[in-house]
Amino acid sequence: MRKHPFSEQKRAVRPCRLTGWGTFLPDRVVTFGGQTRYRIPDDGTQLDMLAAAAEQALGRAGLRADDVDCVIAACAAGVQPIPCTAALVMERIAPHARAAAFDVNSTCTSFITAVDIASRYLAAGDYERVLIVSGDVGSRFLDPGHRESFELFSDAAAAVVLTREALGDDEADTPGVLGSLQQTWPAHAHDTELRGGLSLHPAQSYADGDPSDYLFAMDGRRALLGMLAVLPDFFARFSDRVGIGLDEFDLIVPHQASRALGLAMRRIGISKNAYVDRVEEFGNMVSSSVPFMLATSLDERRIGPGDTIMLCGTAAGLTANALALRL
Known part of the structure; x- marks a missing residue:
């Protein structure tokens, strides 16, 4: 093979x-x-x-x-x-x-x-x-x-x-990044986009251009279907790379993309009590979504020193991203 x-x-x-x-x-x-x-x-x-x-x-x-x-x-x-x-x-x-x-x-x-x-x-x-x-x-x-x-x-x-951080005598106790994986599927590059404001549609073109180019556009259904199609294999490869089963993390902190978060987690094979889902309370906070939920989980003492967590999510591109971190 x-x-x-x-x-x-x-x-x-x-x-x-x-x-x-x-x-x-x-x-x-x-x-x-x-x-x-x-x-x-x-x-x-x-x-x-x-x-x-x-x-x-x-x-x-x-x-x-x-x-x-x-x-x-x-x-x-x-x-x-x-x-x-x-x-x-x-x-x-x-x-x-x-x-x-x-x-x-x-x-x-x-x-x-x-x-x-x-x-x-x-x-x-x-x-x-x-x-x-x-x-x-x-x-x-x-x-x-x-x-x-x-x-x-x-x-x-x-x-x-x-x-x-210095590498300890026992690597298994050393805090740090245990591994990561990122991949992009450009066939879905235009499912979510903001076209205006830089070189494609510069600011001076706004008056004579299409105002919608300067607003966020999303084909949510296409983005979701694309994500669901690629995530199971992606997370299987990530788990193999870091040598940690998806059920072995102390907590999974995903990007709070939408109310379909639970559907995506089930598709990957992650149980409901294993990950953070607070979309109802906070919505999609874009780039701050993962670190905000990480900080909140630390403040609420849901995780702490010695725990191994996964930071993960999908993004425009279509990009999938996952990282294993020992606190």
Whole structure:
């Protein structure tokens, strides 16, 4: 049998420790049929949310902002095209820090990609303390005429601090990333998209262009069917790669994509009590969805030091993303 290109032996842990986390939710609450959503006020900004979550994470980690040597912004839609959102966050919270700043974007799973990248830098010794910030103001791009998406999304932000960790004598007790897998199926690239604002439809083209190009568009049914078709095999390969059965994780923290989350989990073979599902309370928080639920699970003591968790989700692209993390 031909070896699948993603089939590999289990890798060694990439040592790192989650030492701080923070979240931010706008005060404005709207409801749709009992589903709660959060929307930023007209005078609020994405940068305000990201900075607030970052400062909370740094405080919990016992660090000053200047102690960080790398800032990664993991957002689906950033503050502005140039400079990167990470640089703007750094300007706000640590203007005199000597740190790298860059953005990572795999839309809704950007945080998972950022943790994957940060763990590699930390394991290699390139950085000692990495701040990751995620958050979107999806409400600024929603089409009120498209009920499915308009009633789904919430604005929110979350941040974590990852620090370098020495590899212990017993690797089984060392916190860090145990493995990851990410794949994109571009046949579904246009199932969910926002076309306007950059080089395809620049801002100056708005007046003479199609206003719908500057609003979020989603074919929810096609995206869901595409996801359900690829996820069982993807998660089977992820489990093989990390050497952990799907039923062996202490908690699975998935992207809160939609009310179809339970259907997707059943299709993969994950039992209801094994994962976080709070779509009804918070909606789809885009890039902040996974870190927000991670932080909430830590605050509620559903998980803690020594636990092994899975961060996972799907995103526009169509992209699937999964990462095993020992706390």
